[in-house]
Amino acid sequence: MALWDGRFSGDTDALVARFSESISFDRRLYRQDIQGSTAHVRMLARCGIIPPADADAIVAELARLQQDIEGGKVEFEERLEDIHMNLESRLIERLGDSGARVHTARSRNDQVGTDVRLYLREEIDAIRRLLQALQASLVGLADAHRDVILPGFTHLQHAQPVLLAHHLLAYVEMLARDDERLVDARRRVNRLPLGAGALAGTTLPIDRHSVAAELGFEETLRNSMDAVSDRDFMVELLAALSLIMTHLSRLSEDLILWSSQEFAFIELDDAFCTGSSLMPQKKNPDIAELTRGKTGRVYGALVTLLTVMKGLPLGYNRDLQEDKEPVFDAIDTVKAALAVYAPMIAGARVNGARMAAAAADPALMATDLAEQLVRLGVPFRDAHRQVGRFVAYCRDRGIGLDEADLAAMRTCIPQATEDCLTLFDARRSVMARDSYGGTAPRRVAEQLDFWRARLERHE
Amino acid sequence: MALWDGRFSGDTDALVARFSESISFDRRLYRQDIQGSTAHVRMLARCGIIPPADADAIVAELARLQQDIEGGKVEFEERLEDIHMNLESRLIERLGDSGARVHTARSRNDQVGTDVRLYLREEIDAIRRLLQALQASLVGLADAHRDVILPGFTHLQHAQPVLLAHHLLAYVEMLARDDERLVDARRRVNRLPLGAGALAGTTLPIDRHSVAAELGFEETLRNSMDAVSDRDFMVELLAALSLIMTHLSRLSEDLILWSSQEFAFIELDDAFCTGSSLMPQKKNPDIAELTRGKTGRVYGALVTLLTVMKGLPLGYNRDLQEDKEPVFDAIDTVKAALAVYAPMIAGARVNGARMAAAAADPALMATDLAEQLVRLGVPFRDAHRQVGRFVAYCRDRGIGLDEADLAAMRTCIPQATEDCLTLFDARRSVMARDSYGGTAPRRVAEQLDFWRARLERHE
């Protein structure tokens, strides 16, 4: 007889322990756990719930414990499940009765929420600094090549000439919105769950607001059941991180294209590429490729947590333990990508001549001609049609738009004037796009000034 | 010979047109397209780019066109691809030369961005109103059953008694954060791309800020390349909508559980259920189930747009046309779910007796006993251990915690006092959880007042 007669081996306990432990990943929160416990026991003493001497002993021992952990002297144990029990059990071991008071008026449900929020608050700040460093790199590269013109692309086809600085500043804008979103998300992270207990609050006379103040939380969560079971601040952060990766994946695509033999618009520094001793032309933009690829894992982390949360009834459910790994991994990924991107951009070499050559095709100035006709009173749709006819005329004759004379132009565009013949110059075209937000050097210089000032403020 | 000899039929054109059209879904933006064009031509006239008379004619005709559309007199045509060309071509048809001036100094790239942002701004406001209506329903139901106690659940196991109002207000908190996120997202929606042209701005002397002012945009986008190619405000909105659905899926789960024969905590109104004439006990909570299911399509919409954006090089790419359907579908889904949820909650019948009976088990008050011992000076971990022993003692004897006398209790809990015997009452337990955010009636009443005041302000 068979598999189902229940000879399940004695290693079930080990399997279950392994399946349900979290110390392998929540150990990362040791510092926040200590920080939260320190504020908690101080409050307990202030409120007369535990003796001041015990609080002092706990606070001092927690500080020592942190030193020991950072000195590599503490081995966390899987059998103690998580970081909370690992730290509490050591405290009791060292302090006896005093240590046994640390877990008064709290549960692991509100404790882990507090730890995670403290952690995310720091990480958000760190990511913001990295975002700003990358913005600074982009502004620096833009600034150093203020005169470089390249084709602006739509549909990956040459469209109109633009300044390289204008192109790069588009990414600075994206990252600025990412930064805004982090600031917004941080407000919802920075609210205190501690004191919510397992789900319903506590019967002891605690003072949550003072804990919030000590730990720098802007608000104290108003509903204990919500406080212990909600993870929407983590989903929101994952969504914001996903957008950062979206933006980096787009920048990566540009860099990969520009590094190809066909484009040859830029050269990334060797430090950010792998070469091949065999194939000299091969200098692979690995960092850009890996970043583009890592976009997937951050999207995946977002889907993971959304899936975890879907359809959970109210109150803490153990499913929520699955919140941390995707968030930690996404944070690590985004930080690492930003950290390598900033110096990579700073060290990129621009091939301005290749860019300029690609932007020189007079056909890229066809829109300039149509807009000139508008200035002469031609309704835009008609101007558009006439220029189209002129373009076809030139193509049929195998000449560039800049090679037709006025008479020829007038066969297609009756109102054409001498001025119209002077438009087919990329630099002139760029200078003319002087509308707010446009690519004209004056406009781009304004933007460069704006960003330099803003980024310096942040330092 | 075979498939590859190229007998591809003459219906290729039709296939391609069908594949690439967007009028079947962007027709929804007709009003915003008219609104944007109206502001645009007014500006063009103000800036001397087109004659004032032409602008007036266009503005008047756009108003008539809107009436005609709303009167069902306009047939949109697939061959004209999208809403922009459908409207422009009608304008030219009706106005000739004047109409031919409407598309001056803009492209469809900045035009569609403007339309979508106007549209989303309205929809965000509409969703916020629906969120608040659902909050009001929840507050109303909570208010009407201030005294009802049910078991608070963790791990879907009875944990501690809580007020039904407290449980319901947890959802009010979640929805409040959803509302905050919509407000934040709206700031990034409410920025004007118009005037960015195809990607580089225009050579004509437009005034984008005045258009922004007329259309109520808070900012004018600073970089034309970013303005036409970014969709992060849509991803951000989809993430916020996904969280709304997450919250509704959790509420749905609670309602489905509570409607089961086993729980029987509530009864939803017949209008929100399907019955079965065969099986009288069958009253299916279809709306809750469908809402839980529809969570999937909003998550799916988020993944769709993130995938679309991944790795796109800068500048407009036609992939971006795939932005609208997921966003429209997610908006429709969230609005519909909120719209049915508000009256469903308002009409739910609460079976307070069943809830109370489930909460009456004295074992749910074990934590109260441990916290009482803390008050008597016992370190919490010890208190916890002693109460555990007492619980086992009672279980072994087949009695409830409230059936042991003081002597019996003292065999496990040496410091137990008479007071300890009085703790096994759900109402007393609820009243005692008086910490900020806790379930005590006083705390919950404060919260009810807070929410009523805030929701009335919104009306």
Place this chain on the structure above:
Amino acid sequence: MALWDGRFSGDTDALVARFSESISFDRRLYRQDIQGSTAHVRMLARCGIIPPADADAIVAELARLQQDIEGGKVEFEERLEDIHMNLESRLIERLGDSGARVHTARSRNDQVGTDVRLYLREEIDAIRRLLQALQASLVGLADAHRDVILPGFTHLQHAQPVLLAHHLLAYVEMLARDDERLVDARRRVNRLPLGAGALAGTTLPIDRHSVAAELGFEETLRNSMDAVSDRDFMVELLAALSLIMTHLSRLSEDLILWSSQEFAFIELDDAFCTGSSLMPQKKNPDIAELTRGKTGRVYGALVTLLTVMKGLPLGYNRDLQEDKEPVFDAIDTVKAALAVYAPMIAGARVNGARMAAAAADPALMATDLAEQLVRLGVPFRDAHRQVGRFVAYCRDRGIGLDEADLAAMRTCIPQATEDCLTLFDARRSVMARDSYGGTAPRRVAEQLDFWRARLERHE
């Protein structure tokens, strides 16, 4: 007083009906519903459960009903919820008592499962034909350009020369696996749920196997509870469709790159591009871009259904109604993309000269030199190092690898022979990669023959 006093309007019923109806999308299943009902009533008569005359009347009327629907004479009604009730109610209207027998021994739960499976079976077959047509186009294009060489890319950098036909056949392989997966998925689709009833089977003496046989199902599902609540065959199909889109997105990327001014490797036919009458050089590869973008919506559909299914308890849940829209949309998307792709590939113009020029760089033959040294007995790692040194040597002197003489080569590669000087030719290199699966013309010709034969078999 306020929102919560319950003035929920009388249009709740309309809201609820709209929220829960499915006729707007399951009408698509009318033919399968009729097909299933026809087989079902024939069986009921055979088993003596309903009178043969009634069965005959129903079968005849169902055929008429199908004609009426296809003739546009039937208006489906939202109030009748779904396609099943719309058809049954019409049958009863027309046939009275006989019609009232059609729903004997079945429920909508097993009925809709049957309809969907019949539908998917057909669609899988249709998608397979489209896949094969695209394979045929690729084989045709490959065949027509057997001699064209282009650089094989890794990291979007030139790596080694390959035949264009070899590159194109890589996509034929991917699509072949897609086809295999559809065949596998079809086996799990092609199983009959009908007769499972609401969830537990029926007390009437039905014969499910004969229905399965009549409808062409390969198996009859063995467990009634599983039969009505499982949707894994739909998830599996969505995963297979996602992979088809993955492959098309990669092919799209290649086409978009190759259509850029920088690559200029191919020109897509005008029918599959949008031009711009303004900018003659602009011929946007819209179909490829849209296909790459539409990848997102198929991935999104997969996530939608996975999310719907997560955590549902056993038995039919109304959430399952959310299965159809994502699946229908994904099928429509994949079919449309394949249908436009086949003629687009067939009509693509190859710029063999540009490709050849890009592949001519002697540096691409560095691996050939290293492998030649292996033939001369040099261990590969040493050969690799020596060739690397030689490459640097040439680079430092600004010469191509083919411009060094034997003496020069020997300064880096002691064992170099005259033969080594002849390797720097792309065609020779391609011919030499003659391993199974390699890019040598002989190998590629074998593959072309293989695919032509296999695709002809399918016709």
Place this chain on the structure above:
Amino acid sequence: MALWDGRFSGDTDALVARFSESISFDRRLYRQDIQGSTAHVRMLARCGIIPPADADAIVAELARLQQDIEGGKVEFEERLEDIHMNLESRLIERLGDSGARVHTARSRNDQVGTDVRLYLREEIDAIRRLLQALQASLVGLADAHRDVILPGFTHLQHAQPVLLAHHLLAYVEMLARDDERLVDARRRVNRLPLGAGALAGTTLPIDRHSVAAELGFEETLRNSMDAVSDRDFMVELLAALSLIMTHLSRLSEDLILWSSQEFAFIELDDAFCTGSSLMPQKKNPDIAELTRGKTGRVYGALVTLLTVMKGLPLGYNRDLQEDKEPVFDAIDTVKAALAVYAPMIAGARVNGARMAAAAADPALMATDLAEQLVRLGVPFRDAHRQVGRFVAYCRDRGIGLDEADLAAMRTCIPQATEDCLTLFDARRSVMARDSYGGTAPRRVAEQLDFWRARLERHE
């Protein structure tokens, strides 16, 4: 001056190395890498590409290296990037010139593909065994409670009585389809890429088919460019694993519901729960909750890899390095969940009395009555309506369906007979659902026999 002046620190190299290394996770493939290299060098010797003595030395040293790794004697180095370079460099260190021959006629691109496929083949087999063990547990539990009846649920409402064994066998069916999918996926995994080189094959006279035979691959991949850049077999596997988790999440939901105080249908063994020494009634079904939660990470892994693949041009791209971590994590998760589930199911205690009581409500037999009327010749829709009327009649009078006499029944159901009064018994009802796939004991027994036989065959 500011952030952008390029003071990027000297630790860039470390950042880049950390960002791009894979040894931290691909070390898991050491055994497969050795296995692949062993077969490869044997082939090289057979084909006369390297000296037999060198091949022998390499093979022997690889075996020693494996022992050393397994003995914990090898420290992998991040600076050597990946498992391939870590092993090759050790080989060269130990063997000199012979070792330098191991990488002949292959690249890391085809090597890693081979390693991963060997690895996945093993893991698929391991997962299949675990699936079968869980099926065996379910069959065992079903078998041990053949007589237990519980309500079958639809919409989480009582619908019709079913056998517990029938309910459990529904999961056995789901897992059987999972197993089928793994078998199908394995066919596409089990194809050899080795010999594809970097992308184009090799100029050396290798024999790929013999390597395939030695390593047990069923096929040799036909196109070298496809062979090195495709990952669809990994996506397919992730989709299959996602469905396994979908099924486990559903089973988890059932177990969590059944473990609640309200249902109390089962009791999971203490080993798979966490209790609380405070709250005796609390026995949290943690393993089921965690499994439901872990569904998210497997879905997330699928989204990760799909995102990575979207839009990659042909040929190896470094993005592909991001394939392994999601696949490894998903495999580990699925294996761990299956491994704890099998003994958890085997050890579950069934509360048959609670189940029976819930199933005893005569209203659950209303369908039986309607089908009885069909037997008496009443058209089903009429029968359905009459029974509905009877149900309302009883409800209005506050009696059970089994408490009305024949006269009372006939006021609603004119054709009712004495037999109709005997139907309101759950066991009779279950016995009557004797259609193929139905819940009748005879049918379920057949299924139990079928599964026991099949599972024993697998042992």
